[in-house]
Amino acid sequence: MVQQNQQPLIILGDGSTRTNGSQATRNNIMAAKLLSNLLKTTLGPRGMDKMLVNTIGDVKITNDGYTVLKETEPDHPAAKMVVDLAKVQEDECGDGTTTAVVLVGELLKQAEVLIEQGIATNIIVKGFEAAKDKTIEVLDEIAIDANKEELIDVAETSMSGKGSFGNIRSMATKIVDALLDIEDNGEIDRDMIKIRKIHGEATEDTEITQGVTVDKNVLESEMPRDVKNAKIALLQYPIDARELQNSAKIKLTTPGEYQGYLDKEAQMLQEEVQTLVDAGVNVLFNNKKISDLGQHYLTKAGILSAKRVKIGDLERLAKATGGTIVNNIRELTSDDLGEAGHVYEREVYEDREYIFIEDCKNPNVLNIIIRGSTKHITDELEQAVNDAIGAVIATRKNSKVLPGGGASDIAASKELKDYANTFKDKKQLAVNAYAKALEQLPLALAQNAGLDTIDTLTDLIAAQKDSTNMGINVLKGEVTDMVEEGILDSESTKALIVKSATEIAIEVLRIDDVLASKPETPVGGDMPGTPNPYL
DSSP states (O other), X not given: OOOTTOOOOOOSOTTOEEEEHHHHHHHHHHHHHHHHHHHHTTOSTTOOOEEEEOTTOOEEEEOOHHHHHHHHOOOSHHXXXXXXXXXXXHHHHSSOHHHHHHHHHHHHHHHHHHHHXXXXXXXXXXXXXXXXXXXXXXXXXXXXXXXXXXXXXXXXXXXXXXXXXXXXXXXXXXXXXXXXXXOBTTBOOGGGEEEEEEESSOGGGOEXXXXXXXXXXXXXXXXXXXXXXXXXXXXXXXXXXXXXXXXXXXXXXXXXXXXXXXXXXXXXXXXXXXXXXXXTOOEEEESSOBOHHHHHHHHHTTOEEEOSOOHHHHHHHHHHHOOOEESOGGGOOGGGOEEEEEEEEEEEETTEEEEXXXXXXXXXXXXXXXXXXXXXXXXXXXXXXXXXXXXXXXXXHHTEEEETTTHHHHHHHHHXXXXXXXXXXXXXXXXXXXXXXXXXXXXXXXXXXXOOHHHHHHHHHHHTTTOTXXXXXXXXXXXXXXHHHTOEEEHHHHHHHHHHHHHHHHHXXXXXXXXXXXXXXXXXXXXXXXXXXXX
């Protein structure tokens, strides 16, 4: 029994807020649905673009789901959960982020209807988990073995709607050929693929080669620019005597003492460069500074050199050439050197040179130089190529593909409706709701293509009575056989979409209390009227 005069117990800090019960659930569902609706119009080859303007006025135009979410940086905690889902999908597969986010929104939209009907959240969660497992099972049943031709189809499907390659089939073929060439025991190391962009030329000039590029030029005009049988030193060490001495205080009283100091610097640099010569180095890539005098001695030694090389390029060179990144030049030995058959400087655009490292000790390295007339085009082409690479790598994990164009979604939805009848309790409603959510994916494809959604869905469901390969060809505006059309998706990517989207939807549904601490006071004092994003 509570005494009449008992004081209330306050456990929240001053200024903190709490939202609980149905209000917390509705707020979280609304946040996830807003992000889903934001990306839904970008889905498919006929999806629309989004214009993103940052705080300093820079403009980016894209229809890539992860890029949109990353740039918008939502504040709401439930929205951040959806962004985390997109990041996982991007990191794991490099494709399917938009589909995953849209599916989360549709699942929560269906769950919201059930909650309003009085269905307990735990029942919905159990039904969604059962439906997810059944969906994965159906996807595995209808999956098709993937050979090289199917890999090209997957790459082309992934690239469609992004960028404007003149011949998308040709580019998809080049990507697949290159990836298969660098595959090692069924594995493709994504870190060994480097994409660079050059705007000012035609997209047809995009090149894919085995090797490493460094976006630097050779330091001196008198240095070698073409080296065969390269012995490569990789340094993180300043070849600059003055920089080495910058923490010391030297008192000079006569001009002779100053000259002696300069002579000592020169001797140190000569000794350091001689260390490279003694080790057999004929190519040097350094992450640190190289002084003018250091460049002079390197030129005399006939060593092709580049300075301020990005650490990522240095690490890629280490993997590709078998070299070791050395932090002290005086400790370098011949055992630390990398090897490559050919290192040379080449102009890639007007007055712009790159250094190319080819025939590396480790051949499983890929260099892609994307070309386009504008920065916007090269950005879009980069995303298209990234998506294609991710889709192919994901497909190689199990060598299985699915018919695209919403075919697998409708096939799973039909099976789920039959599966729902096996339940004798209210979980049946949740499984049916999951099936309805899956139907929204092909509907979004049709809507973005300007097709009549009701007629298209009706035609698609009818066509699937004969074959689960039937899907929506949005380019033709009709229901066709996706396998015959070469419109295929990676089975492992689709499975991850289903798993991740369901897990996030369930996690959002399980939250019935949101406790938010008081926001930090901005510099200059309070900002009255600032909305709390957690409410």
